Amino acid sequence: MNWKSPLFKIPFRYGVLGGIIGSLAIAVLYFLGRHPFLLPVIFDFRIILFAVFIFLSLKELRDFHQEGVLFFWQGMTGSYVFIITAALVGSGFTWVFARWNAGFLPQYIEKLQAQMVVYREQIITSVGEAAYTQQLAKLPLTSPLDLAADYFLKSMIIGLFLTIIMSVLLRKQPKTE
Numbered sequence: 001m002n003w004k005s006p007l008f009k010i011p012f013r014y015g016v017l018g019g020i021i022g023s024l025a026i027a028v029l030y031f032l033g034r035h036p037f038l039l040p041v042i043f044d045f046r047i048i049l050f051a052v053f054i055f056l057s058l059k060e061l062r063d064f065h066q067e068g069v070l071f072f073w074q075g076m077t078g079s080y081v082f083i084i085t086a087a088l089v090g091s092g093f094t095w096v097f098a099r100w101n102a103g104f105l106p107q108y109i110e111k112l113q114a115q116m117v118v119y120r121e122q123i124i125t126s127v128g129e130a131a132y133t134q135q136l137a138k139l140p141l142t143s144p145l146d147l148a149a150d151y152f153l154k155s156m157i158i159g160l161f162l163t164i165i166m167s168v169l170l171r172k173q174p175k176t177e
Contacts, residue, residue, distance in 0.1 A: 006061055016089060062163050
């Protein structure tokens with residue numbers, strides 16, 4: 001495989017753009033008073049952002065560089081190039097933003113602690129008393145690197161499902177006669 005191939009270049013380009021837009025979304029949500037790391041997963045902006053950009057990158061790859069043919073493995077490869085690139089850009093921004101903005105990390109810790117106290121019983125029912133106590137004790141030790149790693153990991157999880165869906169939807173194999 002060649003790194004100069006459209007299979008890598010196109011999703012990489014879209015990944016950088018998606019990472020920049022994701023980074024802007026983090027900053028905008030924070031400055032609007034909604035901490036981006038405390039939103040429920042179903043409202044995560046990356047779901048729509050990644051779906052749109054994976055679709056666009058695979059469609060461009062298939063229609064303009066591969067004569068209308070896209071195998072499933074190519075869709076998966078291109079999608080993961082996009083996801084990893086966007087996740088790295090967003091994680092890097094998260095780390096820099098959390099180090100630069102003195103209120104970002106403390107606000108996250110404070111609000112998450114408050115949520116954990118309010119929903120104590122539900123959390124203990126889900127994970128157990130020991131895990132709850134351990135997480136509550138470790139929360140003040142959260143670092144900017146922890147938030148960056150969280151962003152990267154959640155991006156990869158979101159991307160896994162979107163990658164499979166988009167690769168199946170956009171695949172086209174050559175007609176055999």
